[in-house]
Amino acid sequence: MPPRKASEGTPAEPRRSGRIAAQPAPAAPEVKPKTAKATKKRSAEAVNETKDGEGSATKKAKAEAEEKSAEAAPDAPTLPTIDIGDKLPELTLKNEKGEDIQISELAAEKGVILFLVPKADTPGCTNQACGFRDIYPDFTSHNYDVYCLSADTPTAQSKWQTKKELPYPLISDPKRTLITALGAGAGGKTKRSHFIFEKGGKLVDKKLPVTPADSPKLALEFVKSQAAAVAA
Numbered sequence: 473m474p475p476r477k478a479s480e481g482t483p484a485e486p487r488r489s490g491r492i493a494a495q496p497a498p499a500a501p502e503v504k505p506k507t508a509k510a511t512k513k514r515s516a517e518a519v520n521e522t523k524d525g526e527g528s529a530t531k532k533a534k535a536e537a538e539e540k541s542a543e544a545a546p547d548a549p550t551l552p553t554i555d556i557g558d559k560l561p562e563l564t565l566k567n568e569k570g571e572d573i574q575i576s577e578l579a580a581e582k583g584v585i586l587f588l589v590p591k592a593d594t595p596g597c598t599n600q601a602c603g604f605r606d607i608y609p610d611f612t613s614h615n616y617d618v619y620c621l622s623a624d625t626p627t628a629q630s631k632w633q634t635k636k637e638l639p640y641p642l643i644s645d646p647k648r649t650l651i652t653a654l655g656a657g658a659g660g661k662t663k664r665s666h667f668i669f670e671k672g673g674k675l676v677d678k679k680l681p682v683t684p685a686d687s688p689k690l691a692l693e694f695v696k697s698q699a700a701a702v703a704a
Contacts, residue, residue, distance in 0.1 A: 551653035560584070560673040563650055568629035568642040575643075575650060579673040583616040583698075585691050587666035588656050592624040592632040592642075596684045600664065601638055603688035608639050614695045615671070623648050623662055656680055666691050670698070 551561050563575040578584045587604060589597035604611075604618055611618050618640040622629065629642040643650075651657040656665045665680035666687050677694045679687065 549647070549649055551649060553655060554653050554667075554675060555655075556675055556678065558675050560669055560675075561650070561653060565650065566626050566644045568626050568633050568644070570626045573641075573643060576673065578617070578619065579669045579671055581671065583614075583671050583695070584669040584673075585611060585616055585618045585666060585695075586621050586643075586654075586669070587618070587687055587691070588651060588654070588662055588664060589620060589622045590662045590664060592622055592628050593635065596664070597622075598632075598636060600684035600687050601632075602636060603685060604640065604691075605636065605638050607688055607692055610692055611695060614699050616668075616695055619643050621645055621651065623651065654678075654680075668694055 551563065552558075554561065560576050560579055564572050565575060567573050585604075587600060589600055591597055601620055604620070608618060620629075620638070620640065620642040622642070622644070623646050624632075624642075624644060625646065626642075626644045629644055632638070633642055645651050648657040648660070648662065651662050654665070654667055656663040663681050664684065664687070665678065665682055667675060667679075668677040668691060670676045676698070677691075679690055682690065
């Protein structure tokens with residue numbers, strides 16, 4: 473049998489068109505990331521904040537701002553240092569009711585005891601304040617008025633006054649202007665102390681620093697000694 477020709481037998485594979493082979497493969501479909509649940513939760517919080525007018529974060533910020541208002545301001549007005557023999561200065565502050573109080577007029581008709589506390593409604597300050605409360609009639613019987621002075625806001629002072637039934641006024645000095653002039657405001661804090669001004673406004677005694685329990689007792693002892701000296 474004669475040999476087969478090259479063209480005979482199994483046919484060769486058909487050649488692919490170059491044009492088809494050159495076409496790029498189709499791109500893989502893009503997978504979109506799922507939206508995090510936190511976004512939906514935050515959106516709900518935002519809606520609630522809008523409805524309420526202010527969110528919990530805003531309320532917290534306001535509370536912190538009010539608390540910081542008790543700290544000394546850098547632009548606080550300054551007064552000369554008040555020492556023994558000096559008089560109460562011309563200065564207007566507010567009492568626990570938010571009313572203006574002229575400091576220079578406090579001792580116009582009676583002697584005045586100013587006791588200073590670092591912060592209202594704290595254990596040591598409450599001990600000191602209640603000590604003056606418990607013997608308050610003894611001071612008034614000797615013609616002396618009692619005032620609590622601190623850097624707290626009038627609102628904080630009013631709540632404390634009501635809670636502990638304090639019978640005397642509280643004076644708010646948020647910039648520690650008077651507190652600093654009395655020598656009790658170094659370092660942006662209020663040092664526990666008390667100052668006694670006789671009728672007319674002259675400083676006649678001071679205790680700086682003093683313990684919460686000793687402050688009322690020492691103040692009354694001095695007032696009684698003054699009364700005895702006058703009577704002698």
